[in-house]
Amino acid sequence: MKRTMSVAALTLTATLALAACGGGSSNPLSKNSSTGKAPAGTAAAGAIRVGAANFPESQLIAAIYAAALNAKGVKATTGDPIGAREVYLKALQQGSIDLVPEYAYSLLTYYQPSATQTAPAAVRAAVIKKLPATEMLLNAAAAEDSNTVTVTKQTADKWDLKTIADLAKHSSQVTFAAPPEFQGREQGLKGLKEKYNLVPKSFRALQGTAIAQALKNNQAQAANIFSTDPSIKTDGFVVLQDPKHVFGTDNVVPLITKAKATKQVQTILDAVQAKLTTDNLAEMDKEVQVDHKDIATVAKQFISDNGLG
Known part of the structure; x- marks a missing residue:
């Protein structure tokens, strides 16, 4: 659901945060970024222009890529965030940008909405087949931002929960909080029933921060919260393992034009x-x-802390 950003339907976070900015400009990255780098449109010859979607995590990863490249002597610039996937992919194809952080499963379902692949290797292979000939994926990170089934630590301890299968044993006691569309999706209650026999006693259709709040207040015993949502950290929630891959693996991957993907850059x-x-x-x-x-x-702190400078 998150960041699938198909032409027909953007992801929930994108729906809340993405505007169609840049859509009417020949160069969506036309202004200086917060890094103080040159705008993409005036980047030095040979510089790698790093684009981003218009939500904070994408902008953060783009800034990390640019900082790492600059630290190693490869000129990289960032600009204003662009917008939805169809906008920044067009910018990549037209040469307005050269590199953008992506999410493997979401990118696959943009190109192939009916995709059934969910395991990381299968998702990657399928995406590669769909990419334009001028683009390539680099290595995936362990980091992913995908759908999860999440519970409070209190509930996890009470029922000894580690996996979604463990939660399924308590279905009759579970109220599930999630966006409305989660109820009818394969990457939602339909898939949880088919693969884990998880059929909650009731469903609370909520949006945004209200989902985490319902979990925190015990108005729900399980919830669909995305894997990098700050509430997981701030509220000490527990993300249950999904060994049967109901949710596609949305590992972070750099999408880059082949012309800029030198051995050093890779x-x-x-x-x-x-x-x-x-x-x-x-x-x-x-x-x-x-x-x-x-x-x-x-x-920059991430680059320093991890010896990438």
Whole structure:
């Protein structure tokens, strides 16, 4: 659901945060970014222009990529966030940008809405087949931002929960909180029933922060919360494992034009990907979205902390 951003339907976070900015401009990255770099339209010859969707996590990852490249002597610039997937992919194809952080499963379902692949290797292979000939995916990070079934620590301890299968044993005691569409989707209650026989006693259709609040207040015993949502950190929630892959694996992947994907660039970005985990991405999301720290500052700290400079 999150960040699938098909032409017909954007993801929930995108729906809330993405405007169709840049859609009417020949160069969507036309202004200076918060990093103080040159705008994409005036980037030095050969510089890699890193684009981002218009939500904080995408902007953060873009800033990390740019900081890592610059730290190793490869000129990289960032600009204003662009908008929805169909806008920034068009910018990539037209050459307005050269690199953008992506999410593997969401990118696959943009190209193939009926995709059934969910395991990481299968998702990656399917995406590669759909990409334009001028683009390529680099290595995926362990970090992913995907749908989850999440519970409070109190509930996890009470029922000894580690996996969704464990929760299914208590279905008759579970009120499930999630966006309305979760109820009828394969990546939702339909899939949870088919693969885990999880059929909650009731369903609360909620949006945004109300989902985490219902979980926190015990108005729901389980909820659909995205894996890097700051509430997981701030409220100490427990994400249940999904070994049967009801939810597609949305690992973070750099999508880059082949012309800019030199061996040096690939090596630098692969090193970033190797250090990027769901846990540290969620912590950085919290720093940006909850603690209101500057994105460029958080990105540079990540580079420093992980020896990527």
